[in-house]
Amino acid sequence: MYAINHAATALLLRKKESTLPLLPLLISVQLVEILWVLFNYLGWEHFSISGGAVHLDFLPYSHSIFSGVVAAALSFCVISRGYHNRKLAVAFAIGVMSHVFIDLVFHEKDIQLSPFSTTPVFGLGIIDHPFLNFAVEFAYGLFCWWYFKGGKALLWVIIVFNVIDLPIMLAHGDALTPFMHYPFLLPSVILFQILITWYFVYRYATSKGGQQPVNKFKLNPHHR
Ligand SMILES: [Zn+2]
Numbered sequence: 417m418y419a420i421n422h423a424a425t426a427l428l429l430r431k432k433e434s435t436l437p438l439l440p441l442l443i444s445v446q447l448v449e450i451l452w453v454l455f456n457y458l459g460w461e462h463f464s465i466s467g468g469a470v471h472l473d474f475l476p477y478s479h480s481i482f483s484g485v486v487a488a489a490l491s492f493c494v495i496s497r498g499y500h501n502r503k504l505a506v507a508f509a510i511g512v513m514s515h516v517f518i519d520l521v522f523h524e525k526d527i528q529l530s531p532f533s534t535t536p537v538f539g540l541g542i543i544d545h546p547f548l549n550f551a552v553e554f555a556y557g558l559f560c561w562w563y564f565k566g567g568k569a570l571l572w573v574i575i576v577f578n579v580i581d582l583p584i585m586l587a588h589g590d591a592l593t594p595f596m597h598y599p600f601l602l603p604s605v606i607l608f609q610i611l612i613t614w615y616f617v618y619r620y621a622t623s624k625g626g627q628q629p630v631n632k633f634k635l636n637p638h639h640r
Contacts (some may be wrong), residue, residue, distance in 0.1 A: 417522050418584075419609035420577035421553045422446055423617045424560035425514050429507045430621070431564045436504055438622055440495075442614050444511025447487060448519075449610060451478040456603040465596045468588040469544075472526045479523075481538075482530035484516035522549060546585040554578045570620040577613055 426441040443450075452475055455461040461475045477483055488509040496505035520527055523539035542549050557574040564570075595602045 417518050417553060417556075418578075418581045419446070419449070419606070419613040420574060420581065420617075421557045421560070422449065422515060422518065423610075423613045424557045424574060425518065426511060426617070427560045427564035427566065427621060429511055433503055433507055436507055438618055440504060440508055441511055442618060444491065444508040445515055446610050446614070447491070447512050448478050448484060448515040449606065451487075453603040453607045453610075457600065462599070463602060465592045468592065470592060470595065470602065471524065475526060476528045476531035476534075479516055479519060479526075480528040480530050481516060482528075482532075484513050488512040522553075543585075546582070549585050550578070550582050553581070564621065566621060567623075569623070570617070573613075573616045573620050577616070 422445045423442055425445045426438060429441045429444075430436060430438050452461060455475070455478055456463070460477060462473055463475075464471050464473045472479075491512050492505045492509040494505075495508055496502050499505075516527065520538050521540050522542045524541045524543060525537045525539040527538045528534065529536055529538075542552060557578055558571075561571055561574050566574075
């Protein structure tokens with residue numbers, strides 16, 4: 417899944433616990449991806465380009481079910497003990513786990529159960545069908561916005577970043593050559609996407625008018 421829609425997951429967590437600060441939730445849903453960027457820079461994980469497409473060959477440390485659970489458990493301990501905020505600790509841990517489980521839907525079969533064995537590997541492979549990938553991600557991003565009851569500006573952030581992602585989803589063949597020659601380029605592009613979507617989602621989800629006014633829904637007490 418692309419950065420904007422991982423970031424949108426933080427809106428779901430924030431809506432459930434509206435007293436929680438948004439910034440740590442935005443970090444939680446991308447912690448696994450930040451690790452992927454770091455591990456690629458370090459050469460511990462790697463991707464390849466073949467058959468005109470990017471393949472995430474080796475990412476068992478950042479993106480395995482086991483490491484997702486461990487990262488979530490560690491985050492929970494650090495936040496609940498270090499900051500004495502159990503609610504934030506639970507939400508952060510769910511955010512960390514959400515990343516791996518959402519990626520399972522989109523990735524090719526490249527997500528291992530644990531870093532210790534190369535089988536079994538999981539991934540529904542929606543990424544291999546760019547238009548389906550676009551439609552599913554866009555619908556998910558819009559759902560997160562709707563659930564959060566975001567304002568117009570936040571809606572535009574989700575629309576614009578999803579539309580920008582489409583040409584990246586469709587990229588194949590020669591367009592990928594630079595990524596082959598400069599292995600640091602893909603992790604850098606992804607890091608940039610993470611940072612810029614953090615900024616825009618944070619800015620427009622927390623600004624005045626970032627959420628629709630609550631009293632609008634007071635007419636119907638059963639409205640969530
Ligand atoms: Zn990921």
